[in-house]
Amino acid sequence: MCGIVGYIGKNRAIPVVLSGLKNLEYRGYDSAGIAYVLNNKIKIKKEKGKLDNLVDKVNSDIDSFLAIGHTRWATHGEPSVVNAHPHCVGSITLVHNGIIENYDELREEIDYQAVGETDSEVLAAYIDYLYKQEKDILKVLNKLKSILKGSYAIGLIVNNDDSLYCLRKDSPLIIGLGNGENFIASDVPAILEYTNKYYILDNGEYAKVLKDDVKVYLDGKEVKKKVNTFEFDITSAQKNNYKHFMLKEIHDQREALYNTLKSYEGVVLPDLRKYDGITIVGCGSAYYVGMCVKDDYEKVLNVKVDVEIASEFRYKRVILSKKHLVIVISQSGETADTLASLMKAKTLGVDTLAIVNVVGSSIAREAKEVLYIKAGVEKAVATTKAFTCQLLLLLMLVYNKNNYQKFTDLIKDVEITLAKEEYLSSLAKSIYKYNDVFFLGRLRDYAMCLEGSLKLKEVSYIHSEAYAAGELKHGTISLIEEGTPVIAIITDKEIADKTVSNVKEVKARGAYTIVITNQVVPNDIADVLINIDIEAVYLPIIVIIYLQIIAYYVALERGCDIDKPRNLAKSVTVE
Numbered sequence: 001m002c003g004i005v006g007y008i009g010k011n012r013a014i015p016v017v018l019s020g021l022k023n024l025e026y027r028g029y030d031s032a033g034i035a036y037v038l039n040n041k042i043k044i045k046k047e048k049g050k051l052d053n054l055v056d057k058v059n060s061d062i063d064s065f066l067a068i069g070h071t072r073w074a075t076h077g078e079p080s081v082v083n084a085h086p087h088c089v090g091s092i093t094l095v096h097n098g099i100i101e102n103y104d105e106l107r108e109e110i111d112y113q114a115v116g117e118t119d120s121e122v123l124a125a126y127i128d129y130l131y132k133q134e135k136d137i138l139k140v141l142n143k144l145k146s147i148l149k150g151s152y153a154i155g156l157i158v159n160n161d162d163s164l165y166c167l168r169k170d171s172p173l174i175i176g177l178g179n180g181e182n183f184i185a186s187d188v189p190a191i192l193e194y195t196n197k198y199y200i201l202d203n204g205e206y207a208k209v210l211k212d213d214v215k216v217y218l219d220g221k222e223v224k225k226k227v228n229t230f231e232f233d234i235t236s237a238q239k240n241n242y243k244h245f246m247l248k249e250i251h252d253q254r255e256a257l258y259n260t261l262k263s264y265e266g267v268v269l270p271d272l273r274k275y276d277g278i279t280i281v282g283c284g285s286a287y288y289v290g291m292c293v294k295d296d297y298e299k300v301l302n303v304k305v306d307v308e309i310a311s312e313f314r315y316k317r318v319i320l321s322k323k324h325l326v327i328v329i330s331q332s333g334e335t336a337d338t339l340a341s342l343m344k345a346k347t348l349g350v351d352t353l354a355i356v357n358v359v360g361s362s363i364a365r366e367a368k369e370v371l372y373i374k375a376g377v378e379k380a381v382a383t384t385k386a387f388t389c390q391l392l393l394l395l396m397l398v399y400n401k402n403n404y405q406k407f408t409d410l411i412k413d414v415e416i417t418l419a420k421e422e423y424l425s426s427l428a429k430s431i432y433k434y435n436d437v438f439f440l441g442r443l444r445d446y447a448m449c450l451e452g453s454l455k456l457k458e459v460s461y462i463h464s465e466a467y468a469a470g471e472l473k474h475g476t477i478s479l480i481e482e483g484t485p486v487i488a489i490i491t492d493k494e495i496a497d498k499t500v501s502n503v504k505e506v507k508a509r510g511a512y513t514i515v516i517t518n519q520v521v522p523n524d525i526a527d528v529l530i531n532i533d534i535e536a537v538y539l540p541i542i543v544i545i546y547l548q549i550i551a552y553y554v555a556l557e558r559g560c561d562i563d564k565p566r567n568l569a570k571s572v573t574v575e
């Protein structure tokens, strides 16, 4: 979603802020803007649409050494220049991520006539109103905590003050630490070109950032912060020679899965056997990770495992025993609904375990226990390597002891799968012209279908549905026409015959069938038969990689904006 970058230092600020925003483009946005200080005056430029529209309008050679920039993903008010950030009212210019829930009350309190429709513009007006009274911006920032309702990460500059200010609550913000220069950003990739050292602002903290000094405060008192170091190679966050981040990240999986495996070698993982029930919560693909492991968990742990969509779980009436575990899964560690579900589980007094990629993220910090996957920075909106690393870590949690050797075989199988890229790209040519694609499978195979279908629709814009194979004939089979592609997954020996029958049903109605299986199935059910010759606990990881590659190449054939599909955001920090 929205991205924030701010710079103060010895170098020209505009190119740093613009390149930082470029590195946050992956989060999804629909307008962009920058404010910079020149000869003691604050200048603002904003544009609708792609960041390049803004880049074309701003002269990067200007001698400005303090700037804040923003990419906006519309929540309050349509994408437009007036609604884009930065917002300037009186002495205050700011960029804001999050939602100020009581902005209407604040607007009425100060009787402000807004120009646009955003809560952020009202926020700027309100801060300006307080600043006129207090005449001390740090005092104002301290006061805001008890006034603002909702979530915010704010970068701010003040007329006639050569400093950069920031504050946060429930929306991520970091302060990058350079040499003679400092940064603020909503996400680490924005600063990696310049530094890998940063502070993570905690809820309620605010800071004054100068080129060679950073002071962080909480409740009026200065706090000492721990310096974090980004542990991955910076090139891991770059596209290198790949056409898209999605393809690069599909290939990264070999290393990401290896890193995830290795980092837990010899580590005692939490014992899930002590719980009498488990609920797994996530959004989007993270929810499907839970679906993919549900059967394994129930089989191995012999307890009931529920998998819940976070936006539902947070509002649902749930009764959990004291010996219950809630596992939350999130790549970003900032998804609003997942974070709210975690907070709910904590209120219910049960144990919580977070499976997260981004170190120090809100979910990682709030959970009783956190296990990090080692996927590195994931930039394509459609998740690939984070998904398979989450899956791996969750499988390791139940299979660790007996299957460690088998898990290390995984890397070889990943390589074999990646080597089939060319073949799978040719397969995409037989799918891309269709408007509907269906996925069929039962139980765990169905869970994989859900992820495969999501991947395909988010990047290629083809309408796609995943169906529990036996359910299709209760309605949706009416959509099968001559040539409609149907992808079936058959990896469960006990019910393989049942899914085979369902594939026959669609084939009899003209479907073009692609069957991915490790079972012996009749040749005539498949127009394309993809045999995965493995029986292993990590099999879903391999199947998902096939589906990722197919989705990628279908989207490529259709000329889609693969890394930044329309309307989607990488990190969904609002409800």
Ligand code: G6P
Binding pocket: 283, 284, 285, 286, 329, 330, 331, 332, 333, 334, 335, 338, 381, 382, 383, 568, 569, 570, 571, 572
């Ligand atoms: C967005 C992304 C999905 C992701 C979901 C949950 O919708 O586009 O790829 O699965 O959010 O994100 P999280 O960061 O919590 O895993």
